[in-house]
Amino acid sequence: MTATRSTRQRDVIAQVLGRAPGPLAVTEIFELAQGDLPGLGIATVYRTLKLLTGQGQIHPVTLDGETLYEASGKGHHHHFSCNHCGRVFTLHTCPVTLPSGTVYPGGFVVEAHEVTLYGQCPDCAGSQPG
Template sequence: MSTARQTRQREVIVQVLQQAEGPLSAPELLARAQVTLPGLGTATVYRTLKLMQEQGEAHAVHLDGEPMYESSGRGHHHHFSCNGCGRVFSLHSCPVALPRGTVYPGGFVVEDHEVTLYGRCPQCAAQQAQAPAPGVTAG
């Protein structure tokens, strides 16, 4: 495999991560990157993600045990996971006022925090609002 090809693959993967509205699973990343590079393989995505993490360009977010990946350098933010469509969005406001160094009872010292909110994204909430209630028939 030539270096130019590998560079192009990495460029596309970086671009997909940077344009994503939130963290992506490796399969989601692969599917989005294959729109631009149809021949891109799963192993290349995982190798590139590993390298990007080692170089501090990306990091994993663990939601429900599944690693999802996003570009580093997005600043302090949290996530919203949609129960309808399964997409994960970045939230750029912090719902928790929890400064570094806070000591919880028992001696737990806070160094950082992550919050994931679960519910329905705007599109899924709108679809749910338009759907008839269960057991209700039109007529």
């Protein structure tokens, strides 16, 4: 019975991350997963995130010193963080044209890059008085 329960927990957490519009904090994953698994504990969420990360199904994203998690396999992408509501979204376009191998002034050789844009998401921007 324990193996089935663990598999269900892994499946629900993986589904939560697969549906998310961007990377999620552990507390967000916990709250969303509890909708399907009301008895789920926070320690189980941490263990499952470690397991899914080790299996390559998800990966951590560090944003402003906080570790968030998102499903793997989304290809090259960046993030938008809403200053108003705090949600983080995945952007599927790259605002930077800086391919790997580019030599940046000073002799820095680019291997990869990460970009996070900050501002207001469409929901928050739309709720501002005009």
